[in-house]
Amino acid sequence: MPLPRSDVMVDGYACAEMRRKQPWLHSIDYHALGATVHALLHTQKDGPMPIESDGGRWRVKLPLPTGPAARLWNRLFDTLLNAPPPGEQHDLHALANALQGFLDESQDRRARLKHALVESAAVLASAE
Numbered sequence: 716m717p718l719p720r721s722d723v724m725v726d727g728y729a730c731a732e733m734r735r736k737q738p739w740l741h742s743i744d745y746h747a748l749g750a751t752v753h754a755l756l757h758t759q760k761d762g763p764m765p766i767e768s769d770g771g772r773w774r775v776k777l778p779l780p781t782g783p784a785a786r787l788w789n790r791l792f793d794t795l796l797n798a799p800p801p802g803e804q805h806d807l808h809a810l811a812n813a814l815q816g817f818l819d820e821s822q823d824r825r826a827r828l829k830h831a832l833v834e835s836a837a838v839l840a841s842a843e
Contacts, residue, residue: 749795
């Protein structure tokens with residue numbers, strides 16, 4: 716089965732492989748997940764996640780949270796924005812476990828995430 720290619724691109728919403736005119740499969744899904752997390756972190760209501768290539772790796776342009784979680788956010792976005800080598804897959808279970816552990820460390824973090832999700836749902840509902 717041939718991998719999908721895209722000649723049509725909505726600026727800012729295309730994954731790295733689409734931007735480079737390379738075949739893509741799950742990359743668009745990873746990019747969309749990254750954009751969702753990015754919007755929650757930056758309380759962004761709409762618009763694309765600004766990314767740039769930095770020495771062959773893709774990263775978000777806007778600053779990520781600092782402090783104890785900085786490594787986790789950098790790992791998350793590096794994983795979601797950069798495809799694994801051919802024949803390999805991302806270890807999404809390990810990443811999900813790391814994120815769950817981060818949320819479990821603080822009730823305030825869970826409350827802020829819940830608030831951001833409720834706020835995003837309200838914005839989406841009002842757009843209908």
